[in-house]
Amino acid sequence: MSGAKRKGARRPSMVDVAKHAGVSHQSVSRVLNTPEAVLPDTRERIERSMAALGYRRNSQARALKTQSNGLIGVVGQGDTDFGPTRMTWAIENAARQRGYATALSVVRDPRPETIDSTLDFFLSHGIDGIVVITPVPALAEAAKQLSTRLPLVLVTSGLWPADNMNVAGIDQELGARRATQHLIDRGHRSIAHIAGPMDWFDARGRVVGWRQALAVADLSAPQMIRAGGWTAEAGYEAAQRLLEVDELPDAVFAANDFIALGLIRALQEHGLSVPDDISVVGFDDVDAAGYFSPPLTTVRQPFEEAGWAALELLLDVSDGLTHVPNFISPELIERGSTAFRS
Numbered sequence: 001m002s003g004a005k006r007k008g009a010r011r012p013s014m015v016d017v018a019k020h021a022g023v024s025h026q027s028v029s030r031v032l033n034t035p036e037a038v039l040p041d042t043r044e045r046i047e048r049s050m051a052a053l054g055y056r057r058n059s060q061a062r063a064l065k066t067q068s069n070g071l072i073g074v075v076g077q078g079d080t081d082f083g084p085t086r087m088t089w090a091i092e093n094a095a096r097q098r099g100y101a102t103a104l105s106v107v108r109d110p111r112p113e114t115i116d117s118t119l120d121f122f123l124s125h126g127i128d129g130i131v132v133i134t135p136v137p138a139l140a141e142a143a144k145q146l147s148t149r150l151p152l153v154l155v156t157s158g159l160w161p162a163d164n165m166n167v168a169g170i171d172q173e174l175g176a177r178r179a180t181q182h183l184i185d186r187g188h189r190s191i192a193h194i195a196g197p198m199d200w201f202d203a204r205g206r207v208v209g210w211r212q213a214l215a216v217a218d219l220s221a222p223q224m225i226r227a228g229g230w231t232a233e234a235g236y237e238a239a240q241r242l243l244e245v246d247e248l249p250d251a252v253f254a255a256n257d258f259i260a261l262g263l264i265r266a267l268q269e270h271g272l273s274v275p276d277d278i279s280v281v282g283f284d285d286v287d288a289a290g291y292f293s294p295p296l297t298t299v300r301q302p303f304e305e306a307g308w309a310a311l312e313l314l315l316d317v318s319d320g321l322t323h324v325p326n327f328i329s330p331e332l333i334e335r336g337s338t339a340f341r342s
Contacts (some may be wrong), residue, residue, distance in 0.1 A: 084305025090307025158201025176209025187341035
């Protein structure tokens with residue numbers, strides 16, 4: 001049956017319609033929202049493409065723009081870690097600048113009954129849509145329950161869009177590649193990595209990026225050390241294990257700035273200088289990173305830009321812009337914790 005839709009197949013998006021009709025997605029949006037503003041020939045061509053592809057707009061998502069109550073839900077894990085906290089602030093700021101208020105729900109235990117309670121809370125307050133900050137797989141899985149009732153965007157680095165799941169975030173693998181490549185460009189050939197908790201998408205992505213950069217440079221990866229958390233204490237404890245190896249690396253990429261801080265403290269206690277003996281690169285660019293001793297070279301996460309991307313994606317799902325991920329590129333910030341090796 002040529003006209004039948006395969007079970008599990010991705011539904012056609014507005015972008016698919018635009019490509020089929022040879023027009024911009026803005027033209028498709030105008031046909032959906034203000035058809036009188038589109039030339040008749042163009043409108044007919046777009047409508048034919050919609051029919052040919054079997055395009056149907058998301059009626060639930062459309063309510064976000066046509067029946068808006070001006071309130072957006074934000075779901076987080078309740079972590080005080082730098083990344084999720086900054087992302088929450090960024091989304092709230094972006095929503096406020098677009099004239100929306102936000103309601104925050106903390107889900108520390110993503111069991112079905114907890115998610116049901118969260119959904120009931122949002123529905124009772126007339127929430128227009130939900131942004132879920134999903135650093136770990138358990139919360140991402142739980143978010144699928146919410147997506148069946150309200151427009152939803154996941155802010156994450158470890159998922160690719162699937163049916164009814166729209167994804168935005170920061171490209172963690174790219175950030176890790178840039179951190180590692182920075183060390184390679186300065187002549188380092190033994191670059192260790194102290195990883196964050198491996199149940200986090202961000203930690204996994206940074207490991208992947210580190211390995212990718214080493215592989216491209218035809219360098220072997222030293223033993224990876226796993227930190228027990230994202231704190232300076234966890235970095236300090238991981239550094240003790242690193243210092244037990246027979247041959248120390250000449251550089252370390254730390255999974256975040258606080259781990260890097262603990263690492264630097266441990267190295268200095270063992271009489272090693274950063275960067276003269278070992279170069280160190282962190283990740284996040286926390287507010288105090290420029291005041292570490294030495295000032296920390298790190299990867300800056302563009303939380304504000306990612307917050308805007310998540311909000312805009314949530315507002316645009318009514319136009320069929322599903323399955324289009326938006327991963328923002330992080331930026332390497334060079335300071336004094338890395339040096340050239342001859």
